[in-house]
Amino acid sequence: MKGFFHPKSVVIVGASRTPGKVGYETLRVMVENQRAGAFKGKLYAVNPRSDEPILGVPTYKSVLDLPEPADLAVIVAPAKYCPSILEECGKKGIKRAIVISGGFAEVGGEGVKLQEQLKEVAERYGIRVIGPNCVGVVVPSSGVDTMFLPVHKDMDGKPLESSPRPKPGHISLISQSGAFGVACLDYMYGEGIGLAKFVSYGNKVDVDEVDVLEYLAVDPETKAILIYAESIDRGREFLELAKKITKEKPIVILKAGRTSAGAKAASSHTAALAGSDKIYDAAFKQAGVIRVLDMEELFDVAKALVMQPPAKGDRVAILTDGGGVGVMASDEVESLGLKMAKFSEETLSKLQGLKDEGVIPPIAAIWNPVDLTGSATDESFTKALRILLEDENVDAVAILALHHVPGLTSKLPEKLASIAKEYDKPVVAMDVGSSTYARAFREKFEEVGIPAYPEPERAIRAIKGLVEFGKVKYGF
């Protein structure tokens, strides 16, 4: 599988000379990645009409004419040519192909036959195939990117970023829906969330979620595995494998089609056979797979999992300068089945000490949530955080730091992070707002390794993910 993500040479079969066509855009993305230094391998193109170079890439009339068997063939030719192209790949000794082209089983009739032919050829030559009818793979660290959607798109005559790719990172995403996968990458880019591997497997004539999972389990770049699925075909293998993986690496799944309306929609979308959602739920739980209900939660949890250690218990401390957000976070703690940490006597007396010293105001609440009030300062936050992390009744801390109060500075995130690093307990942050300050403040937290959220409930849901992973890992 590694050759799909880190190939030394790639050939685009069905490359075109016409901008806008899939066969041109796919090649262009790879050429740009090569020029930018992201893709360090060799690039070839195949176009049956002419062997004039396209975009400066050496071009051949047939796969058979290539100077070497490329590590990976990306096939974007019309469906009807794909079986014979794959046959040529086999003859040439190519071992991996991604078939982007649509027009197979998903259109019925002739397409079903073409897909069977594709499968037969793949098996005969032992070629591993991703697709057909898929977006393929995107790997920011190796520059391999088979997503034909151009980064920019015209809006009222101005080119705007339309399908940007995320920066390299440690989250991998497997998506049964190509379109939703593309949308997720757009979201990740805008939210500054890094990507390890993205795979859209389409009609999965060969490679499916189990194969990809097997690879991601050992991929050193991948620290959390996210899955969007409407059905899981090899259920038993998937769960057995997941059970092994989740002891070390978290898997988070967004399984859609959880209601009868959703299942009905899924059956016409990916021909997914629904199966009872309760059975899925129980199976995921048994396999240690963390289940989320929407995209926002998928990435909120993933971000926390790659930035913070898993929790060793479910007792949450809340530290805030805004009483209201403290109340909302407390509501969410209980709603999610987590516990509000009950501070030790020592903690309470240390917090009282901060009051006596004038570090925190007399009206501050020192029970959980700790509310430093609008008079909060960097010093009050940092001193209080250390006291909370020292308490053995505290397993995780949510820092709800509304930046609006006058006493907080932009140095707060790094000050808090340097304390958090001394303890093996997860810490997440929250600041409400869409102002430039709010956005930059949350970014600063993430730069120093503390995931930051724009709503108290989302911060607590992230902690829930860390608690679930902790349960699987440490068995509490």
Next chain:
Amino acid sequence: MKGFFHPKSVVIVGASRTPGKVGYETLRVMVENQRAGAFKGKLYAVNPRSDEPILGVPTYKSVLDLPEPADLAVIVAPAKYCPSILEECGKKGIKRAIVISGGFAEVGGEGVKLQEQLKEVAERYGIRVIGPNCVGVVVPSSGVDTMFLPVHKDMDGKPLESSPRPKPGHISLISQSGAFGVACLDYMYGEGIGLAKFVSYGNKVDVDEVDVLEYLAVDPETKAILIYAESIDRGREFLELAKKITKEKPIVILKAGRTSAGAKAASSHTAALAGSDKIYDAAFKQAGVIRVLDMEELFDVAKALVMQPPAKGDRVAILTDGGGVGVMASDEVESLGLKMAKFSEETLSKLQGLKDEGVIPPIAAIWNPVDLTGSATDESFTKALRILLEDENVDAVAILALHHVPGLTSKLPEKLASIAKEYDKPVVAMDVGSSTYARAFREKFEEVGIPAYPEPERAIRAIKGLVEFGKVKYGF
């Protein structure tokens, strides 16, 4: 109450000459609004030490020296001076005061006494008082703004927007928590959501949520009333009033402290006496008040309520170019207790007709959700939307238009809006992503009156709000 929001003259009592101090910042905000033309009234300042003008504003040593009884006094002096300042306001004939200063009941002891004195003076002179210990009011359309937090704040030596104010609009917000209210304004600004009136009433020595509600009910600017509360003191009056209002104007409430952990946190935050959440829930339902669970949902629903008509039934149609988001939206429809619309035979044959004409691809799903697939075009979306809106089995339409597909242009939002306007049925839009295109695409929808969301579930939750308001208004 109107004089609090649209006063002809305002005096800042306790104005300071020192930048950074509340007495200076409060005056500065008003001066800037006056210079920008937003505040068209007269401005006075009172500073006991000197009658030299501050920031060019005529300044007096005492309220008694003012050339006229101002419509509104904003008091930012230390707590201990507030009762005597209010006494002077009474003597001068001033009828309204906002006491921003803290140091009253919330600090206990002496503060409790000061608050009692304030109350006694207010009653004796018949002065209506908002506060103390509050942020006051923000009214973008009249330029009245008592929020002392400066718009900008320093981040690493660069001033960034930190507490920006939203643009004028039709949503009013009442917040029991000042800090959370400020954070909400920050969010509204960044999300481009317009504000009519914001009120933070703090310790509510006089004006409370019921008084504000009475005013907002008749305020022509206000089309939706949002409330953040941890407790409601005059419960019966509140509910009776709400019941009348919600026949015409929607009220959406975020009532925190809904769990025992949250209620405990609330009791130390606003001394809220919790009361059973189930009782609150039932009472809100009876009064036609729409309840939401977090800030995101509060504004998602509010946006829909001011932009779209209420639904006349609960049958939802989903129109999309992405199968996956269609499945997720269907899940949410069922989860929220809404219904997936069952299309009429006529609708199905019209949609089939679009296939036959080649407007939508043969593999498109024409059941609900209608999935135009990645081959969707502006034409396919607009023609399909009209067919769905014509169907009498459809009460609301969610348009899930992933912009990434090649066939959609930036003209789509206005094309869809011009069709939606012909029907008295609510339409909401959705596009996933944080790229500049995704953000601009959603903005375009909102410019033409269709609220747009970044997640399928959020679009459906917005429809839920329109259905709930419709139920109250039309009684289905």
